[in-house]
Amino acid sequence: MERSPSASRSVFPVQAIVFDFDGVLVESVEVKTRAFAHLFAQEPPVLVQEFLAFHLKHGGLSRVEKLTVMYRDILKRPLSEDRLRALCEAFAGLVVDEVVAAPWVEGAEEFLLRHRGRYRFFVVSGTPQEELREIIRRRGIEALFDGILGSPRMKTELLREVVRCSSLGPAAMVFIGDSSTDWDAARATGMPFVWRQSPGSAVLDGCRGPRITSLAQLDDALAALEQLGTIPR
Numbered sequence: 001m002e003r004s005p006s007a008s009r010s011v012f013p014v015q016a017i018v019f020d021f022d023g024v025l026v027e028s029v030e031v032k033t034r035a036f037a038h039l040f041a042q043e044p045p046v047l048v049q050e051f052l053a054f055h056l057k058h059g060g061l062s063r064v065e066k067l068t069v070m071y072r073d074i075l076k077r078p079l080s081e082d083r084l085r086a087l088c089e090a091f092a093g094l095v096v097d098e099v100v101a102a103p104w105v106e107g108a109e110e111f112l113l114r115h116r117g118r119y120r121f122f123v124v125s126g127t128p129q130e131e132l133r134e135i136i137r138r139r140g141i142e143a144l145f146d147g148i149l150g151s152p153r154m155k156t157e158l159l160r161e162v163v164r165c166s167s168l169g170p171a172a173m174v175f176i177g178d179s180s181t182d183w184d185a186a187r188a189t190g191m192p193f194v195w196r197q198s199p200g201s202a203v204l205d206g207c208r209g210p211r212i213t214s215l216a217q218l219d220d221a222l223a224a225l226e227q228l229g230t231i232p233r
Contacts, residue, residue: 014192014222015172016120016146018162021127021135023059023178024196024215025112028095028102035094039087040070047074060181062126062151063091092131100138105196107216112144120166122147124158126181155185163189174222176215183207194221 023029036055040048051070058066067087071079112121121144125132129150136142147165149158163170170191177183178196183204186193195204195211210221 013172014119014174014226016122016162016166016168016174017222018122018124018159018173018175018191020060020175020177020179020182020196021123021125021132022099023105023198024176025105025108025123026099026102026139027105027198028099029056029059029178029198031095031098031102032091035091036066038094039090043075050074057179058181059179060126060155060177060185062128063088064152065126088128092128096131096135099135105198106214107218111215111218112141116144120146120168122162122166123149124155124162124175124185125150126155127151155181156188159185159189159191163191174225176218180204192225194218194225 019025021028022032033052033055036052037048040051051066051074054069054074055066064084067084068079071077123132123136123145127135127150129148129152132150133142133148136145136148142148147162149161153161159170159175163173166173170189174192174194175182175186175189176194176196177186178198183193183195183206185191193207193209195207195209196215197211197213199213210224212218212221
């Protein structure tokens, strides 16, 4: 685990933890990368690779936003509402069962079970909300979370919703994410951030706060934040 210096300090006890889902609780990023590659298998490989690089760098974006970028900026073709809907339905058909069966990120299940009752737990994800809830329900972990929020709302809005519904200030919460979208949302809401860096993930330029490679290190990361009284910005 590595820590970066913070720009501001404030004493806060961690009372709630907000988790991204793919790549933070569950090792499912590769599932979605394969699904996007399958959707565009008939396109020029160089364009597909450009899109997959964008997908991995901006993991927290919704599939609607990613598909819009693919058509507008990479394929440079119009994307109708019907075509977008069909692509999203095809994508869901490719990923849901695999995400339900995907392995936990190391230490994630143990952390949730060990600290159930000590912290309030929330999930904030770029996955469509009803699909996300179905996945979590089928994994048998729905009861662990106080809230499960997904797209189409942006992550900054979702984090603000968690702050509102929890009656906690953002400094009493920590967001665990793995993408630049997550880091940007944490900064926008003033919420402390822990970066789960998975193998091969893009570097989060300027990211402050603890960096962990597995959730087995999360206890140490939280202790470091509390000891330093640090709100990374």
